Structures are given as structure tokens and as C-alpha cells.
Amino acid sequence: MAESGPLSVKAQNGQWAFMGSRFKQTGPHNPHLIGDQPGKNKAALVTVTRTGVIRLIYQGSEGARWVDFKGELHSISTAAELLTHATICADKDSSMLIATYGFSKQIRLYRVVVEWSKQSFLIENVKTIADCSSPKQDVDTNELPSSLPYPEAQLYHLEMLSHAPDLRSKETFPPLLLAFFCNYPQHNSSPSVGNELWTSIARWELNSTKPTLHPSFSQLSSKKPNAPTSSELQAEVVLKRLPDVSLGNIISSVQQLNLGTTLAFCSSDGSVDFRSRAALDLLPRDDSSDKASGLTQVGLGFPQGDNCLHAALSPNACAVVTLDDGYMASLRLMQIHQGYFDSPLSDAIMEAVAEAFVTQFSISCSSYGNYHDDLSATMQLFQEQNLQHADSAQVSTFTKPFLSDIHRVISLNIDYSGDVKTENYLKNGMHQRTLSMQLSLGYQSSQQYRNLSSKVAFATLQLRWAAWSFAMGLKLSPAGTGHSGEADLRRTDTVRSFFGTIAWTLSLMNFIIDELFTLATAMEDASAAEGASPNHDIVASKISELNTPALALLFVSQCRLLFKYNFRFFRSLCAEIAQQRSQDPTWRELGSIFSRSPVPLQSFERVLADVDANVRNVYDSENIPEADRKDIETNMLITGTVSARLWPAVEALLTKTVRALRDETNVAELYFHDVSWLGLSDDGASEQWRKEHRLDVIRKTEIPTAAKVRQCTRCCSVMEDTAPPKGTAVWIVNMWRTCVCGNWWMSVKDEGNPRDRGR
Numbered sequence: 001m002a003e004s005g006p007l008s009v010k011a012q013n014g015q016w017a018f019m020g021s022r023f024k025q026t027g028p029h030n031p032h033l034i035g036d037q038p039g040k041n042k043a044a045l046v047t048v049t050r051t052g053v054i055r056l057i058y059q060g061s062e063g064a065r066w067v068d069f070k071g072e073l074h075s076i077s078t079a080a081e082l083l084t085h086a087t088i089c090a091d092k093d094s095s096m097l098i099a100t101y102g103f104s105k106q107i108r109l110y111r112v113v114v115e116w117s118k119q120s121f122l123i124e125n126v127k128t129i130a131d132c133s134s135p136k137q138d139v140d141t142n143e144l145p146s147s148l149p150y151p152e153a154q155l156y157h158l159e160m161l162s163h164a165p166d167l168r169s170k171e172t173f174p175p176l177l178l179a180f181f182c183n184y185p186q187h188n189s190s191p192s193v194g195n196e197l198w199t200s201i202a203r204w205e206l207n208s209t210k211p212t213l214h215p216s217f218s219q220l221s222s223k224k225p226n227a228p229t230s231s232e233l234q235a236e237v238v239l240k241r242l243p244d245v246s247l248g249n250i251i252s253s254v255q256q257l258n259l260g261t262t263l264a265f266c267s268s269d270g271s272v273d274f275r276s277r278a279a280l281d282l283l284p285r286d287d288s289s290d291k292a293s294g295l296t297q298v299g300l301g302f303p304q305g306d307n308c309l310h311a312a313l314s315p316n317a318c319a320v321v322t323l324d325d326g327y328m329a330s331l332r333l334m335q336i337h338q339g340y341f342d343s344p345l346s347d348a349i350m351e352a353v354a355e356a357f358v359t360q361f362s363i364s365c366s367s368y369g370n371y372h373d374d375l376s377a378t379m380q381l382f383q384e385q386n387l388q389h390a391d392s393a394q395v396s397t398f399t400k401p402f403l404s405d406i407h408r409v410i411s412l413n414i415d416y417s418g419d420v421k422t423e424n425y426l427k428n429g430m431h432q433r434t435l436s437m438q439l440s441l442g443y444q445s446s447q448q449y450r451n452l453s454s455k456v457a458f459a460t461l462q463l464r465w466a467a468w469s470f471a472m473g474l475k476l477s478p479a480g481t482g483h484s485g486e487a488d489l490r491r492t493d494t495v496r497s498f499f500g501t502i503a504w505t506l507s508l509m510n511f512i513i514d515e516l517f518t519l520a521t522a523m524e525d526a527s528a529a530e531g532a533s534p535n536h537d538i539v540a541s542k543i544s545e546l547n548t549p550a551l552a553l554l555f556v557s558q559c560r561l562l563f564k565y566n567f568r569f570f571r572s573l574c575a576e577i578a579q580q581r582s583q584d585p586t587w588r589e590l591g592s593i594f595s596r597s598p599v600p601l602q603s604f605e606r607v608l609a610d611v612d613a614n615v616r617n618v619y620d621s622e623n624i625p626e627a628d629r630k631d632i633e634t635n636m637l638i639t640g641t642v643s644a645r646l647w648p649a650v651e652a653l654l655t656k657t658v659r660a661l662r663d664e665t666n667v668a669e670l671y672f673h674d675v676s677w678l679g680l681s682d683d684g685a686s687e688q689w690r691k692e693h694r695l696d697v698i699r700k701t702e703i704p705t706a707a708k709v710r711q712c713t714r715c716c717s718v719m720e721d722t723a724p725p726k727g728t729a730v731w732i733v734n735m736w737r738t739c740v741c742g743n744w745w746m747s748v749k750d751e752g753n754p755r756d757r758g759r
Helices: 215-219 346-369 373-386 392-410 420-427 427-442 452-475 491-496 499-530 536-546 550-555 557-579 585-595 601-619 624-638 644-663 667-671 684-694 732-735
Strands: 009-010 016-019 044-048 053-061 066-072 083-090 096-102 107-115 120-129 152-159 164-166 171-173 175-184 201-208 237-245 251-257 262-267 272-276 310-313 319-323 329-331 709-712 716-719 745-748
Touching: 016 346, 016 392, 044 083, 044 096, 053 120, 066 120, 083 152, 096 152, 096 392, 107 175, 107 237, 120 237, 152 251, 152 329, 175 251, 251 310, 272 684, 310 373, 319 373, 319 499, 329 373, 329 392, 346 373, 346 392, 346 427, 346 499, 373 392, 373 427, 373 601, 392 427, 392 624, 420 452, 427 452, 452 550, 452 557, 452 624, 452 732, 491 585, 499 536, 499 550, 499 557, 499 585, 499 601, 499 644, 499 667, 550 557, 550 601, 550 644, 557 601
Parallel strands: none
Antiparallel strands: 009 016, 044 053, 053 066, 083 096, 096 107, 107 120, 152 175, 164 171, 175 201, 201 237, 251 262, 262 272, 310 319, 319 329, 709 716, 709 745
């Protein structure tokens, strides 16, 4: 079987082992970085015009405008030399390879080096292919209609593939040039959609060879003192023509996948094929449930579509949009092919499919950043089609391996029970990506509430966004004040922008304490009724019954880390309220927000400290190794349940800590405190609030009924679509550009189903 790209193999111990490549393209890259973060280069764009002019447009340094400069690939004197096609790829030495094709029917290959400091190009014409037509005798006539005359084939697409890893030999594939030729039937004057058309793909492999001098040159008695030696000769590009590949339709688009080792072909008949780079062979499905090299290998594919004029694949090739001859667009998602497996799917197949998604998600994170909506939508469709009537154990067979393995494959540390700098956690965008995926998978339907896993992800994302915004508020100050590094608390508009987030975080704190009281009472009642001592099963059963994430939000270490960081900001605000801002209406209003909380800040901070100390005591007393601690943390985060190994810490919390907390808390006031707007409860009050109100997920304020909104394309949370007030800090405006889950907004005309808001 042909294999391409990263591969997951099930080891003998039942754990999946990920075998991949850390191969990275070398550029060229824009030398200017985003926020001085290594590896995050600013945007740049290269274009080639029909007249052979190459133009580079790129973002300059901070605050600078876009910069552009031009160069000429070759001079054009007549219309017969105009270009019709061009393709660009990166080379190993941070240069670019550019191939062009025009009315002269020649393919020209150039190597281009960008001199950023001089704003110029070094352009070298390395090869010219004068005869690049696809020989008609090489076409497989079995793939072609037999009753049509075939005039000369026409080139309609040019594609250059850069270096790519070859996992079979641990070497790299050299650059590959693909020229797509098609033959239009003579009785048609224009391209048509249908099976009468065919494609022949001409291929050239680009290899570098270093010329050598004949030994006789070294024996010459008279030669120039500066004559070059063999080691000083420049490498030459050699084009090796590979066998042509013929297909029985027109290829609408080509996309590289799996670090360039797999190619996806969208065809005019609506089909989508996945082929290996080496020989353009179809990647077949493998019945093995112990190996997962890609989504197609485990049985996923696109349902057959209608004839189309054009098609475009999503970044992860999980979704395809086609345009038919009526210029109507349609969307298709990958799904399990009917008849491939028995229904329902076995646990082994479910696990293999989950691992294939893990492989693709890891590639997506390293290649496309935060753009994996297509993967999320495909996984949701898979759940809907195969797990809609499954019990929780069957659902867990798919979601739990996926969520746990993505943390393991991308080596994401989620154990923050020790001394960790919160800034390091906030700068790691992988946490946001994994939590966002966990949130998406927890969405079941508009008629069902979030499950525990999704609730934990939702609350953690909110805490993370609050911590990030508070971090910016603490570290930035208005330009020209001379207070660099101090809290930006001198502008009341900045402080006011935090009101909603502060109120939401305080409500979350009260929600957690109220749920702790409920769990403690349930544990006491159940123990008394059964005549047994309190145990983990009693608490776990009550958590499942209430579908409450409160206990998990205290025991997941990154949540505690975020709570403690946010409360540092709260203490700064409370100090400002008490000392010098009490007469200002903004600060008086902020003071009332804190005073309305039934649970004092210091009480909740003491709870966090107790949980921290008790968890560390369990880890130390039982000598739990670091690997097991990581597994415990991962399981708590993705399931919303607390590990049985931490029962001593849970028992101490629900007995000693809760008992002391009750004595200093107005329990009646806490009971009637409104937490329905948090989106974490399944009671009638929360349901009614969601039906009648819209919450701005960024500002944490209610959106007026007639206001326009933006909606997140991933989690469906909404934000009021309004321009920020004049003078709003730039960092606040930048944070409003994306949702708390990290995804982009879309404008919507109406709010849709209230139950879909913030799913």
C-alpha cells in the first residue's frame, strides 16, 4: 500500500505511537516578526504578471506601511511571448523556484533570491523546456472516450511542488513540476463539464548535480592562477522527465497535504481523489485498525458530487466547495463511505478514525495555525452519523482518545500544579486550539446542553481570555505617561471595558462555591443513607447527575493558575477603589460589582490555596511520577471528572474547606445569586435566560434586541457588531478581532436559534 505523510501505529501496549517528520520549508520568509516572536513572520505576497514581472509585497516593521518592489523574469517584446501560467515554490536555500508557461509553449524555470535589505531580486533562468507537450501515444486510451477526435492537447494548469519528506527512506523528495494537459472535443468550442474530457499530467523532477572537471585539467602546465576547481563549480539543475499520468476527467484544482507528500485532485465530475506524490497513485483504504496514515486510509471520503466548473478544498482537505455550470456553490464534508464497515462501527475502527483525526489535527496546528474549522465540522458530522444514538461509553471511545492524544502528540504540557509563570501559559496558543476543539466536540445539537467536557473547555477559554485581557491592562499604559510596565488604570474607559469580564468571573466564582455546597451536602446525605464513609463514586455520580463542571474547574491545574492570575488583577482594582478612586463614578460602579458578590475574594483564594496544597500532598505522598500526573491532568481536563487518585484532596475540600467556608458565607444570598448567564447550568432559569437574552462573549454584557451581531464561525458565540468608542486602547480593539476560542467572526442578519448561541 502507498503511504504518504505522518503515520500513527498502535503499539503492543495498546497506546498509539505517532511517527512523523519535523520537516519545515526554509522560506524565503518576511524578515519582520509579529510581536518579535520567533517563527511568526509577518505576511508577504509574491505575484507574477503576464508580462513576466515579479512583484513582492510585504509588511514592514511595526507601524510601517506595506512595502513592495519589482523585478523582471525576462523581457517580452511581442504578444506571442506573454505568459498564461506561473507557479511558485520554496527551495532549500531560502530561494524561490518559479516556472512559467506562455503562448510560446515553453516552460521556463527560474531561481529567485530575495534581497530584503536592497529590496531587489537575484533572478537566474536555470532551464527552458522547449518541447513540453504531452505525447498522445502515452495516453491510456482505456481512460478516454473512443468516438472523439483529439487535436493537440492544451496546458491548463501548472503546479510546482517543493521539497518534501519521504518517510519510507528518511530522505527528501526533490522539487516536482507538474504540467496538466487536457483535450477539448472538436465539436465543443469552449470547455464543458462532463466525462468527455481527459487529462494527461507531464512530470519533471528537479535534481541538483555538481559538475566535475576532467582529471586532465589538473595536469595542464599552463592554466590561469584563478581557474576554478571542481569544488568551486556551481551546482546545475537537471530536469528528469517522469512517466506521464493520464486521467479520464479534468482536474479543477490541486492541493498539497501532509507536508507535500499527498496530493488532492478535485475533478470536473465532482470527485475528489487523494494520490501519493511519488507516482500519483490513488491512496487506497486499509482495513487495518492498527494503523492510521490519513483520513482516506481509515475509510473517510467525499460523497460523489455533480459535475462542476471549479472546486476548492479547505486547508485540511476535509471540506470541498464546488461551483456548477449555473454558478451555484455547494459544500460537501468528508464522511465514512457507506458499505465500508458494518454498522455500528466497532471500537477498534472508532479508535483508528480518532487517531487519523489526531494526525491531521497535529499537521493542521503546525501548518495552518488556528484554522481547523473544516476538521471540526467533519468530526461533528462523523459523530452525528455514527454516534447519534450511542451511549456515553461509545462516544467516549471516539472523543476521549482524540482529545488525550492531541495533547500527547503535540507535547502540550497541561500540568501546572507547580510553580509556573502564567505568561508562558498565555503565550502558548496550542492551549486555545485544543480547548476550542474540545468545545466543538461537546456540542451535540441545538436541543441538548453542553456535556461536561465542553463546559470545562468553555469556562477555561473564558478564564484564559480574561487573564489575557487583564495581563494587557496590567502591563500597558497610555503612550507618553512615563509609567511603562504599570497597570493601565488611569483611563476610566479602559477600566470600564473590564466591567463585564469582572462580573462574569465573579459569578463563576460564586457558581463554583454554590456547587461545592451542593456536592458536599449530597455526599453527606448519600453516606448517611448507605451507612458508608464518603467515597469517590458518590461524588462522581452526583457530578454526572448535575452535569456540573465546578469541581473540575478547581482541580484542573491550568484553571487554578488562571483564577489566581485574574485575582491578582482584582486585588489591584480593589486597592485603587479603597485608596484613591472612591469618588469617581466609574470606580464607585466597579466597587458595587465586587460588593454584590456573596463570596469574598479572599475566601475563594483560600479555597484555591487549599486545593493546591492538597493536590501536591497527594502527588508527593503517593510518589506519583510526572508522566502519571500528566495523564491525570489530561483526563480531568477532557472529561470534566476528577481522578479517583485525588480522592483525599476532594474529600478534604468537601469536608474541612467547605465547612469553614459555610461559616463565613451568606448561604441564602449565594443560593439566590443569579448565575444563569454563565451558560454552565442546565436548570430552568438558565434555559429561560438563554431564550430571552444574547450575551456578548467578549464584553460579557447583554446585547440589545435590535443590535447587529457578529457570530463566531466555530463555537457560535456572538458579539455586538459595533465600532469601539473613540480613543479605545489599541490592544483592546485587537483583542476584539477574534472570539475567545480564537476563531474569526462573521456578520449575521439575525440571532438564529437562541439555543445555538455560544454552543
